[in-house]
Amino acid sequence: MKRIIIIIVVLVVVLGGIAYVLNNNKKKAQETTDFIAKGSGAVAVKTATVERKEMNLDFTANGNFAANQELNFLAENSGRVSRIFVDEGDRVSKGQILARIDAEIINTDRETAEATYQNAVRDEARYQSSFKTGGVTQQQLDQAKLATQNAKLRLQASQRRVSDAHIKSPINGIINKRYIEVGAVVAGTPGTQLFEIVDVSKLKLKVNVNESQVANLKIGNTVDIQSSVFPTDKFSGKVTFIAPKADETLNFPIEIEVANNFKNSLKAGMYGTAVFKFPKQAPTILVPRTSFVGSVSSNEVYVLNTSKNTAETRKVVSGRILGDNVEVLEGLKEGETVITSGQINLTEGTPVTVIK
Template structure:
């Protein structure tokens, strides 16, 4: 029994010795590896850089869109009745106020005559009341009611006459009849569609501009318009609307008014391209947008100064696509860090790579 106990103790001692030797050996190897890594690495953070120089500023851009009619409306019936005449067809050019159809106004004429007769009768009653009031035959209230009745019936006459005149359907705008929804002899109710009239003497080209482009636009700017349907022709337009708010894609809707009087070549629904041409700009200092710490709004960049990162406050100007104009804070020939800023603080040692 004593012999077995001695063997067990010796076995434990041997195992502990072996474990200690393995741990010591691993520690030595790790130390050697660390020493090798340390000897080959200076601790500098790897970054990309770019030299600050003056570059030409090009504000010109183009944007595609769709032509829309200057005015496009559907003329509807205001009264019920049977269509007795249709005076225009699809494709006809009409002027504002021109009669385009007539609705049977026999019942409307009866309403006018009835209202007119009631009005004349009320006038005679008013005369009698005014005469009787002078002799004390009627009260002031009865006289006032008679006067109110006259005014009410007079308004009824005007309304009936207006409805009767509405039997002549008139074009509310000048343009071209794009669709005709009625036929002679058909019966229409109030609100029924009669004609679709489109004014294409002027068109609107709806395009978009991003935040860097829209700041250079103003109402009235002249714009050259191109159309793939007429590649040899160009059209003149002017900016008529600039949205004060961006859409869901963070672009700003812009409308360009285009004159289409020369032959009416352009049609609503065609595609077009607005070419925005700006005067030549003086060269300016620019840096990539990626040079800014966080975002352009931070107005902070890192400048490479003797292999160290120096935080610098700058004043950003116009955003020109992927580059940003620098108004103050940098000089021509300095070097800015364009990537790796997340690992930097002021004074960090850096190593620039291509």
């Protein structure tokens, strides 16, 4: 009997607690409802005053430096490496000899091509003399001339191969990697990788900007460049590429050519910051982005009628999007009040109450 009484008491306490919580929640919900729906069904909204402000178009973008030129140098001839004149880290100039391939077979081919060419020249001369006396036909003379021309082309090709036995740098830069050793046999087809050459006298800073930012950029714009690794050094860049199409994130890739300092401090792969600065803009009407019904492209806002405390629709012409604000070219006057929240519950003439 005593146990039953205890159970009943516990149940009463639990049910009382539940009733208290439900009643408390009901009061809070009623308070919220009363707050949102003040003044005989008026919709609670937030507002902002239409102001004419100066626009600041400056912005920054972060990215990575890439080498201005980066070349994986391949062998054009087959043979054995007989000399290497540079090592990793060495600075090289365009046309400088980097290594030499044993040209014994190549020289033999050139000598053979030289002899064939000289023989073709003598044959053409004999055919030319015989043609004058009627000893050969015009067709035979033409064939002799063609043979001479073909022999000359083969000689030029063999001379080029002899020249290519001296491996020369095609660009100015630094030897980043060396893939060959003296005595190694390289193949011309497909080409064996010999050196990786990187030019960091100039670099490319690759960044992404959004649609409102890219609208203010042009090829050739000068840009200040900052590096967190070298905060006291000053770098300057120039916009060399602006993507004509946005990527999958709806941003536009930009490339900025950056002149390295005399110490070549900047390295490919480092982080950099581009600081885009623009001339001072004339003051213009700005409203919060949230003022627009649906999206900025709707070109429609709700304006507060302060004498009637009602919402009125207004067609406007939007301009540039500047962060959380939007430029309005037509449709609003300075000093008017636009509604920035609660538009989903509004129609033309809906009574509203402003949340302070």
